[in-house]
Amino acid sequence: MLRICAARLRSVGAPRCPRGGACPPASQPGPARRLFSSEKLTQRDHSLPNPSWSKDLRLLFDQFMKKCEDSSWKRLPSYKCEFSQQVQDFKTHFLDPKFMNEQMVHGQLFTRSFEDGLGFEYAMFCNDAEKRIVCLFQGGPYLQGAPGFLHGGAIATIIDATTGMTALLAGGIVMTANLNINFKRPIPLCSTVVLNSQLDKVEGRKFFVSCNIHSVDGKILYSETAGLFIKLDPDKRLK
Amino acid sequence: MLRICAARLRSVGAPRCPRGGACPPASQPGPARRLFSSEKLTQRDHSLPNPSWSKDLRLLFDQFMKKCEDSSWKRLPSYKCEFSQQVQDFKTHFLDPKFMNEQMVHGQLFTRSFEDGLGFEYAMFCNDAEKRIVCLFQGGPYLQGAPGFLHGGAIATIIDATTGMTALLAGGIVMTANLNINFKRPIPLCSTVVLNSQLDKVEGRKFFVSCNIHSVDGKILYSETAGLFIKLDPDKRLK
Numbered sequence: 001m002l003r004i005c006a007a008r009l010r011s012v013g014a015p016r017c018p019r020g021g022a023c024p025p026a027s028q029p030g031p032a033r034r035l036f037s038s039e040k041l042t043q044r045d046h047s048l049p050n051p052s053w054s055k056d057l058r059l060l061f062d063q064f065m066k067k068c069e070d071s072s073w074k075r076l077p078s079y080k081c082e083f084s085q086q087v088q089d090f091k092t093h094f095l096d097p098k099f100m101n102e103q104m105v106h107g108q109l110f111t112r113s114f115e116d117g118l119g120f121e122y123a124m125f126c127n128d129a130e131k132r133i134v135c136l137f138q139g140g141p142y143l144q145g146a147p148g149f150l151h152g153g154a155i156a157t158i159i160d161a162t163t164g165m166t167a168l169l170a171g172g173i174v175m176t177a178n179l180n181i182n183f184k185r186p187i188p189l190c191s192t193v194v195l196n197s198q199l200d201k202v203e204g205r206k207f208f209v210s211c212n213i214h215s216v217d218g219k220i221l222y223s224e225t226a227g228l229f230i231k232l233d234p235d236k237r238l239k
Numbered sequence: 240m241l242r243i244c245a246a247r248l249r250s251v252g253a254p255r256c257p258r259g260g261a262c263p264p265a266s267q268p269g270p271a272r273r274l275f276s277s278e279k280l281t282q283r284d285h286s287l288p289n290p291s292w293s294k295d296l297r298l299l300f301d302q303f304m305k306k307c308e309d310s311s312w313k314r315l316p317s318y319k320c321e322f323s324q325q326v327q328d329f330k331t332h333f334l335d336p337k338f339m340n341e342q343m344v345h346g347q348l349f350t351r352s353f354e355d356g357l358g359f360e361y362a363m364f365c366n367d368a369e370k371r372i373v374c375l376f377q378g379g380p381y382l383q384g385a386p387g388f389l390h391g392g393a394i395a396t397i398i399d400a401t402t403g404m405t406a407l408l409a410g411g412i413v414m415t416a417n418l419n420i421n422f423k424r425p426i427p428l429c430s431t432v433v434l435n436s437q438l439d440k441v442e443g444r445k446f447f448v449s450c451n452i453h454s455v456d457g458k459i460l461y462s463e464t465a466g467l468f469i470k471l472d473p474d475k476r477l478k
Contacts, residue, residue: 090385090386091386091387095386095387104380104386104387104428106357106380106381107380107381107383107386107387107428108380108381108383109383109384109390110381110382110383110384110389110390110392110393111390111392113353113357113358113381113382114352118345118352119352141343141345141346141347142345142346142347142349142352143349143352144346144347144348144349145348145349146329146412147329147330147334147343147346148330148334148343148346150349151348151349151350151396151399151400152396152399152403152415152418153349153350153392153393153395153396153397153398153399153400154349154392154396156392156395156396156399156418156420157390157391157392157393157395157396158392159392160390160391160392160395161390161392164391173385175422175425176391176422177421177422178419178420178421178422179391179395179418179419179420179422180417180418180419180420181395181417181418181419181420182416182417183414183415183416183417183418186414189343189346
């Protein structure tokens with residue numbers, strides 16, 4: 001719902017969770033005590049291939065990495081935890097202190113809170129000139145709705161993540177105001193699909209983004225979405 | 240996206256995953272080999288309180304349990320894995336064999352695939368006469384979007400689960416066709432909120448459901464949703 005400029009922040013920030021692991025409780029010694037310090041990055045980039053990736057996902061990933069060679073496309077890195085200086089700035093400028101509590105130390109990005117292969121496996125690539133993001137997505141067995149298919153909420157989640165990223169690359173810190181999702185066909189569990197997200201229009205602080213999901217061969221349309229995102233007012237804290 | 244009559248099925252079915260644990264891989268001996276047999280239930284009902292529940296969630300749960308005493312309201316049990324005979328019937332009647340693969344053995348209901356307190360903690364109560372469902376929901380730290388707030392996808396997920404359950408209690412096996420979600424305010428991480436879902440209209444196989452999310456005291460409106468669900472045609476397999 002709320003987006004911070006994750007891709008850009010992550011590329012320059014300093015996340016500090018254990019490599020590939022969950023954030024430790026606040027009461028434990030170690031990395032959690034060193035939040036927002038100037039230490040080096042040690043977190044794993046989850047947008048890179050791992051052994052759970054299907055052949056389809058790996059092939060598509062390789063195709064888009066080739067597109068990155070002339071810099072028209074860029075891969076967006078992705079981490080479980082967000083402890084960069086910029087995220088701290090978000091807290092300083094937008095987050096009312098009443099929402100800052102010990103639980104936040106345990107916070108993990110929802111789409112990266114599963115072990116490899118069980119949940120959301122995905123890589124996003126952006127094309128700044130075309131104001132587009134392509135997300136290559138494989139939904140694991142812990143995202144099940146009816147037997148054999150992804151839960152509608154899991155589909156909505158990867159749509160929100162992709163459209164939100166499209167808006168924030170254009171507008172900075174944004175918030176999802178509306179998602180209107182048409183589910184055309186159920187998506188088989190553990191299959192690979194492709195999300196295409198496009199910034200359609202900007203009106204003041206409103207960013208209109210559309211998104212569709214297709215099969216790898218492009219023949220099956222799984223869903224269509226219209227999204228509206230609002231750029232946060234830097235003079236107003238969230239309440 | 241796809242709904243099977245989970246609450247009702249679960250109450251009469253025979254899920255067979257290890258108590259409170261993940262489903263074992265297909266290659267392992269043990270429970271996974273005995274799917275769809277007639278063994279007794281051993282799975283934990285995750286709609287009952289656990290130590291991660293907040294005071295707010297426990298108080299609301301107790302209030303609704305009192306409402307259940309005259310049978311006007313009913314608590315809907317909820318499990319990680321679905322291996323009841325009725326789920327097998329779903330596979331037989333609606334699921335094309337091409338979608339049935341080894342991965343399905345590992346499948347877990349998305350909203351129950353986290354350890355206690357980290358993800359979706361919720362209990363649903365239905366009122367058949369009013370065609371309503373109330374879902375008491377606490378979103379854990381692994382559902383984070385921006386620091387301190389729930390991911391929009393996590394909100395969409397609990398909305399889809401609640402509205403879908405409302406439709407299926409009226410219509411049987413349904414599929415989400417559309418979700419139009421207005422996000423009014425961000426939901427603080429680890430807070431307790433209340434979803435109110437209502438069946439508004441039925442037109443043939445179309446079930447129209449609305450849903451809002453409020454704070455526990457009812458003073459803050461977090462989101463409003465219009466959902467459309469389609470009852471599956473028993474003569475057509477999903478493709």
